[in-house]
Amino acid sequence: MASNRPAPEAPFVPSQRSSSDTFGYGGHPSDEGPWEEWNPTAESIAPVRGKHRVAKQRGGGGFARSSTVLGVGVIAAFSAGGMASANTGKPPVSISMPDLPSVGSLISDEDSGQDAGPALAGFGSEAPDATDPGGAADAGEALRNRIMAQAESQQTQVADRAQAAAEAAAAKAEAAAVAKAEKQAKAEAAAAKEKAEQAAKEKAEAARLAELAKQYTLPTSSYTLTATFGQAGAYWSSGYHTGLDFAAPTGTLIKAVHSGTITEAGWAGSYGYRTILTLDDGTELWFCHQSSISVSAGQKVSTGDVIGRVGATGNVTGAHLHLEVHPDGAANGIDPMAWLHSKGLNP
Structure with a gap:
């Protein structure tokens, strides 16, 4: 930033007074030249048209004026930052302020035509996150990843339930087949047992009848x-x-x-x-x-x-x-x- 032009100073003339002279009102120290009266000219004090001139002040007066300008700029910056926070809904952020003694250098007599607003407009605004330039994109990607993970989890659960149902149905069918086979085997065993018992009964009856035949006879022959x-x-x-x-x-x-x-x-x-x-x-x-x-x-x-x-x-x-x-x-x-x-x- 360009500084304001310094005001002309009175010419310096070395003092002829000895070091023993006393410094008083209207006098001057022995190590300095005699003071000459300085009359400001139109060139030195007239501001440039269309520009704001701030005269460089000496001592506490200059610092106070610079502080006044700084205060106005800070208030404007805070207002802008608050409005930005209210409009965007983002939480307020910390504001970094420069050292007060150097604020005066922002405005000088040499560059009184430039507006001080751009220099102070950044005060109070939200500082960008330099470590996460794509924060919004990353947040969207994270949300998308969570949604996809939930969908995949639901699909996995559905697949697991379907597999469990299929396994249960297969186990039930297998159990039914086993039960049917067991029932058929029992029926066949019962039928075989009944057949064997019937054969045994018939055999026993034949033996009994054979024994009875020895005790009974037909009443006649050639009939x-x-x-x-x-x-x-x-x-x-x-x-x-x-x-x-x-x-x-x-x-x-x-x-x-x-x-x-x-x-x-x-x-x-x-x-x-x-x-x-x-x-x-x-x-x-x-x-x-x-x-x-x-x-x-x-x-x-x-x-x-x-x-x-x-x-x-x-x-x-x-x-x-x-x-x-x-x-x-x-x-x-x-x-x-x-x-x-x-x-x-x-x-």
Whole structure:
């Protein structure tokens, strides 16, 4: 900054007075020349047109005037800084002030035409942050990074939940498949067990029937089955057949099916000659239409003993053995074929 031109000074004339002279009013020290009267001229005091001249003051007066100008500038700077802070919403910042003794040098007589405002306009304004010139851009970038990080975190959480759900569904499906396989295996094991048990039962029953077959026998041989139980027809007074017919030549031997007691032997009307064998469990076996009887009532017989012969007595159309089975001596009989099967016999 250019300084104001210095004011002209009076010419200096060395003093002729000795050092012993006393300095008083109107006098001058012995080491200085005599003072001459200085009359300011128009050139020395007239300000330049359009410019503000500040005369350089000596001593305390100059400093006071400079301080006054500084005060006005500082107030203006503070006002500008406050308005800037209010307008921008930024917090106030510290203001650096120059040393007061040097403020006077900002304004001099040589450059009185320049405005002091630009020199003081910077007072009170917010100092830029030299360490962070891109602070606003960095703040925006940081906010963007936080938003992206949050979005990525949310996506990660969604992906984790989806993966957990998929894993749970897979585990559930696997558990269901395992449970289904276990259930199927149990069902197969149960079926195999049931089949094995059934086979064992059948085997046991076959063994039992084989053993019974040794104790039971068919009532005759060289026969032909001509009528079965329940068969309907006009030949029978009840309207259906009540026994099992073994057609065989007259005189064919009739044997005891099982051991028991003869409870009846003789004529029985439409049944012709009939023999009733009562087994130990109370079952009655009726042998009908015999040509002859070989046993009598009360007689004990064993399996295979001859009790009579095939004939055609009673209500018949030909020679045959009519066999009936009456459990516990009941009036109505059951199917002789099924009963013989239960004893291991196959007519």
